[in-house]
Amino acid sequence: MKKVGLTLLTAFVGGAMALGTYKVFEKKYTDNMSFEERQKVYFTNNPLTVSSAGSVDFTQAAGAVTPAVVYIRTSYTPQSGGRSQMDDFFGDFFGQRMRPQGPQQASGSGVIISPDGYIVTNNHVVEKADKITVNLNDHRSFQAKVIGTDPNTDLALIKITGDNLPIVKLGNSDDVKVGEWVLAVGNPFNLTSTVTAGIVSAKGRNIGIIGSNQGDDDDSNPFQQQPSRPKLNKAIESFIQTDAAINPGNSGGALVNTKGELIGINAAIASHTGSYEGYGFAIPVNLAKKVLNDIKTYGSVKRGFIGVSFTELNNDVAEKLGTNKTTGLYVNELVKGGGAEAAGIRTGDIITKVEGQPVYESSQLQEHVGRMQPGDKINVTVLRDGAEKNFSITLKPEATAPKTAALSKSAEELFNKLGASFQPLTKEQKAKFNVNNGVVVTQVRPGRLFYETDIPVGSIITNINKQPINSVADIDKAITNLRNGNLIITGYYPDGTSFNNMFQVQ
Template identity: 40%
Template structure:
């Protein structure tokens, strides 16, 4: 009996131990094997990732409204050359049969900006025209008058005698963002109005940094082909944010890069032409360039972006506000300035006597000053490749002379820029020049076959004379 009781107790204890072991080891192991993967945020210490389900790819942007608002306000511009001459070689050599006629010299697109017929296009579309013909999207044709042009920005303003035309309102190109959807609207005539879509690929793009006048384009991948120059770049609200101007291509056709003059710059040029008859260009009064890795290394700069101030013009708004050489401009009116074309693009939308807030770095410290822009006055002597500007009293005293204009820019690569830039021209074709108006009068008054004789004072104070033929 005692053995039976002992055996029973041992059996019960053995069963309890077996059950306890199962509970302790096997069930805990089963529970731990049902673990849940931690969230992506908890495991993204090394490579950030997002595995959110039901993620929506693509765009909900609707281009139809923007296209409908703008397509009828983009016109075809035909550059006509009127001729009066022989119709064939026999008439040329033997006379008789001479006739008048018209020939298409060039064509492009234009944007109606007011209901009474003001139209913006590219200067290269209408340059050299004897007569301009504008065709609307409804095939109605008008003769256009050139109100004014600005070759530097490639903008021209036309006017047709019409009323109640559909037009495109200007948008604020400063608010354009990278990756924003845009439409390029053109009217190449043989295809009527065309609309292509793309995004803003870059802002303040300078196609030729070596150019005397820096450029500042909006870059887009919306397809723009020949015939669409002068057309509209619009946002999805149908607002004009640029005038399509150029493409980069080895073949002359679209290959993925297209460029537009920002609407703020185009609008300012148009308003200047309408109010003053020419473009009123305001300047800070500095010379410099973008901060580059080479500049960072050689000048021991403590920033990798901005505009390095190399020269401050005497009497300029920049000098009066206290900007000095070696300062690095980072912002203007809270617009970030990462490169020189950012600065020139924004300043080009301003006028003389406008005030701008300039934020710059000096000795590692950030400062801000208010600069009143001064007027940029210059004249380009294209035949010899020089741009001249009025010289300040300080500059004249530095050369120990009483009058003259300074060589402001060298426009030809074959000229020694280091030797000529900054020199003071005192005579052209043996006539005194005291300002750029004198230069313009002399150059415009000479025959195209006449040479240009320039007398100037060089950096050593010596008088030099150069004859351009």
């Protein structure tokens, strides 16, 4: 019996040591994994038990997903000089200017995709945020930081500090079929943990909303389909369209299949009222995987470009261009030194296939390229002089302007936004305000930052972003390099009262 007991004790101790060693190496190993690889480890140890894709019983899928869809609240400093239609209306009506009072707030949704707290949401949910609060389904609350954003896809990756958090399993949006049942999970109208059901209405939708001049919250603004025109391939839209009810506040929430797998991130609606009218749009998860892994690994998206601008063909466009081809992408212009030019693509070619698959919509090419890295190769077929030709294009990184030129332009634009003129302080003025440095505001232009924030003529500016100011050249230098887009102006009003104002600069 003693030998048996000793054997069992030895086995137990050995097993515990092995498990402890495994856990140490597991954490070190998973730190370098992609989100999809991390999830495979997670769901191997925590398998899902849900209904089949063909079932109309959504209870198991909803139960599996809801704990990992979070409510996001943000607060932000209003844009300097920003005026809403309501401000203009009431300001004109009462004969006075309206100004934002204190921090503004907004809300949206997010999806936990890693047990250690990584969350995917929309860029437009967090892009202006000074403070981000994440509330879980179990009422726990966390402060989140932005890891990175990608305005070209309207995606953002944020993180909270936690362990063993519930997650939603990443699915495969390529396998999504038009007509299959889906669930939209989010927090519309501040109604947390709301689940709605519908079907996939269409795939590969390009609705011209990313980068458009619509309002700040895509959910609450109707989109207008843009006319066909030459476009540079930066905004990537290949939405999954669904009739599952999506409303303001659903932004960044989950679109899942009946297995409980994430197939899309809810991003926009088509509406004339700002509320649900039957059409919602989600970013395909296969596109999101690439973007999110890049953000986590590199801090930004490493995106390859073909180097063409094109027009999507239809009957009207074909007639204007004098071609009888009514499908495909007409090449309008080549980027000098770009991948397409190097491969032999010419202006006037019509891209008809990508990787052997016919191209009917611009979104097909955009999404495919959006999943690739600089240096990757893509095979395209073009129609030229009545015959099809195949080309292998090596994607190149986006060309950027020299850093100094970009910063100079930014400083000039920002200086104009200040809307003021300045003169160095005289000895008398320095003595009056008891300062050693500064400039005096000699002119304020209506509609600009100084006007909207009541920094009047006669005010003294002593520091911008903690840098001493003595001249216009000092102002140019101070606003050239902004940290996190923040502009901090310190000084004195004409009556001697001090101020220290912070603005978010876009």
